[in-house]
Amino acid sequence: MSAETRAGGGAPGYRVWAVPGIPEVQAGDDLVKVLAAAVMGEGLPGLADGDVLLVTSKIVSKAEGRIVRAGDREAAIDAETVRVVARRGTLRIVENRQGLVMAAAGVDASNTAAGTVLLLPEDPDASARVLREGLREALGVDVGVVVTDTSGRPWRSGLTDIAIGAAGVRVLDDLRGGVDAHGNPLSATVVATADELAAAGDLVKGKVSGLPVAVVRGLPHVVGEDGSGARAFVRSAADDMFRLGTSEAVREAVTLRRTVREFTDEPVDGAAVRRAVAAAITAPAPHHTTPWRFVLLESAEARVRLLDAMREAWIADLRGDGFSEESIAKRVRRGDVLRNAPYLVVPCLVMDGSHTYRDARRNASEREMFVVAAGAAVQNFLVALAGERLGSAWISSTMFCRDVVREVLALPEGWDPMGAVAVGHAAAPPRERPARVASSFISVR
Template sequence: MHEWRDMRAFALRGIPEVQPQDDIAAHIVKSMVEMGETWHPTDIVVVAQKIVSKAEGRVRELDMIAPGKAAREIAEKSGKDARKVQAILDESSEILRVVRCKPDGIVIARHHSGWVCANAGIDESNLGGSANRLLLLPVDPDASARRIATGIEERAHIRPGVIITDTFGRPWRRGLVNVAIGLSGVTPIIDWVGEKDAFGRELLVSQQAVADEIAAASGLLMPKDAATPVVVFRGLHWRANPHASARDYVRPLHEDLFK
């Protein structure tokens, strides 16, 4: 099993405002050099989804969106701008809940990637002050994570684990936490079934969502007003998994107790 006794985490400083077509891996390697940090074999780089989406041009202008009938109906029910609703519908495979509440309603959607989240993960904050711009999730966050890992490897000659995070709410709990939506190398779940606990009792159902735990911890160094979208974790001794995918977190519909 994994042996995690000590850990260090630090935010990378000096990451600039990311623009479309920017090379995030280049920004990360440059920041590491400027901070005087050297790469370790077991480093894990956690990257905020927002800068990945910006680099990939995942932006829609509200003025360019024409809402359809379904969007207008949901907008009437929720109080949300019909253009935003249309963007949500375009990013979703299913709408699960529509709620009228402050500030502009909530639409709980099942994203095309499988995530169940508010407004299909569409964001409007930290977009340079524009009130008419929406930021969408990456099309394939796992592929995005692999590209960042490859870019770092090409420049630093070491391939770290990469986790792309976004902030999600939780059923029955208030507040948001960072979760993993894209992975390169890092195993999403450690299966403890069949192992023994500290008292020798066999574990029957325990599955540790380790990439989500790392993602959640990164949120402590990514406050909304700090402009620190990249955090490096060191000391977590893990074995690279070439098949790692954050989609492993998506619970099959037949196990969905909240539907």
């Protein structure tokens, strides 16, 4: 029974069974003929309109010749990998050429001859379409076809079958815009129907029982013309909140931090900035101190008042240096990145807890220690902003007029401004950073 029909007032239900009698599939075999003969075997219910055929990807791969000699399975994984998502020792979770995120790119060394590995079908959706059309022609039935593979899942232990290819199946059931049984609006509910079918079939196919095919009957509402295929399951990079593993995300976040000098008018979420501050203050610091303070300029009035005072101080310095008015105007325009940003942050260094020595050399080193700690906090802050999808630019200008900044912002005497950070949504992607070879910056003793 389908979830939409009830016989005699009974509860909705469906039936699922494994298909026995499928021989070892070889490269070049006509899989449609193999499946048609098996599903119509003696004692089986056969196939009917509205059934869903669940086919393990291994036999599809074998029929399509996706068997490769591989003394080194890692080399085969390399060839199928588009992007490494996470790595722990030899285990790799990667995005493969089909767009799927899987362990070992879906390369399988089980149920295949020694010295060979199985690759996933080149295009699982196309494979499903071929099987569906072939069964329609051979048996005269309109069925859905799902090509399945075994996969782990984020957040949960254990493996389950998922749909990697589909034809004639509504792979996703989008319930958004409807209401639940209590009348509450559904705003985020999209059911992974094809994955649920794959998992149901796996309960009867099993992993080692030699039953690579199953049939689901009683859910005709999930069968129909649907051109999206299982590719619809793959999230875009922009929508994937878990695109990387932990260590990979840390490395990417560091390189993602780029200087952004042009911003849109979109407001900045103050909560995101505060989360970035929370990351900033995990920086290392001397003598178990907390030498960082962050002044958040969230009002336009505060930003303009500070920047106007800083500009006047800068102009006075430049005139004292003998620069022409034209040259002064050109230099002052460099500060427009702060003036045009929708949000400013002034990180400050506080020397509370520092040690005092009898000589200038050690006192200078003591301050440098605290300055390094402040720099580490600023870097943490900028990286965390990038993780919040906020652009930033660290500008040193407040360090050249600390007294002015303290006066305008009414800061304590012991707070030393360490530049200013412009924050906002980038108006355009930052330019590519020139490649730097790490070995050029390393000296080994």
